[in-house]
Amino acid sequence: xxxxxxxxxxxxxxxxxxxxxxxxxxxxxxxxxxxxxxxxxxxxxxxxxxxxxxxxxxxxxxxxxxxxxxxxxxxxxxxxxxxxxxxxxxxxxxxxxxxxxxxxxxxxxxxxxxxxxxxxxxxxxxxxxxxxxxxxxxxxxxxxxxxxxxxxxxxxxxxxxxxxxxxxxxxxxxxxxx
Numbered sequence: 001x002x003x004x005x006x007x008x009x010x011x012x013x014x015x016x017x018x019x020x021x022x023x024x025x026x027x028x029x030x031x032x033x034x035x036x037x038x039x040x041x042x043x044x045x046x047x048x049x050x051x052x053x054x055x056x057x058x059x060x061x062x063x064x065x066x067x068x069x070x071x072x073x074x075x076x077x078x079x080x081x082x083x084x085x086x087x088x089x090x091x092x093x094x095x096x097x098x099x100x101x102x103x104x105x106x107x108x109x110x111x112x113x114x115x116x117x118x119x120x121x122x123x124x125x126x127x128x129x130x131x132x133x134x135x136x137x138x139x140x141x142x143x144x145x146x147x148x149x150x151x152x153x154x155x156x157x158x159x160x161x162x163x164x165x166x167x168x169x170x171x172x173x174x175x176x177x178x
Contacts, residue, residue: 002111002137004145006124007103013129013150022099022127023083029123033097036084040098041076048072089116103130110137121145 008015026033048069049056055065076082079100087095087106095116096107104127106120124132129150135142 002108002139003105003133003135004117004120004124005103005105005133006127006130007133008130009102011130011150013148015129015150016101017099017104017127017130019081019083019099019101022104023085025123025127026085026097026099029126030085030087032088034086034088036086039076039081040084041072041080041082041100045069045072045076089113092116095120108137 008017023035027035052065052069055063056069059065079102082098082100085097085099087097089095092113093109095112098105098107104124106124112120121132124130125146125148127148129148131147132145133142134145
């Protein structure tokens with residue numbers, strides 16, 4: 001699986017993406033996008049709870065099943081929400097997309113046509129902050145395409161921006177108040 005990934009995880013900007021605003025930008029830039037309803041991080045928790053329901057009932061609190069669910073809940077709280085979407089590409093298989101607080105990602109099973117790749121890179125570049133990484137399908141070779149430092153301090157939390165100033169603390173990401 002190949003990918004284009006714009007990440008702010010451990011990025012020098014100190015910013016985090018606002019997944020709701022990123023999805024608005026996706027809808028504007030890719031009207032053909034098929035949005036998958038709901039927070040995928042919470043959906044992952046619900047799937048695990050359903051799959052492990054018997055174990056959660058029979059094991060003591062703190063058993064392996066409850067630890068798995070607790071771990072997924074922490075991940076969802078720290079990194080959520082997580083929104084998924086799909087871009088139909090003709091010809092070729094669809095591209096899966098994900099918008100999270102730590103990054104915006106496109107996943108594709110086959111090499112992209114140059115015009116499709118350019119459109120995705122243009123979108124990610126328009127977000128203005130983060131490290132843009134790329135890997136071709138079938139390789140483990142990840143290369144950094146660009147690193148966008150983000151806005152200067154006086155423009156953080158600007159209305160309409162797809163990111164927000166944030167800090168990571170013991171309870172996850174916290175937005176700074178403007």
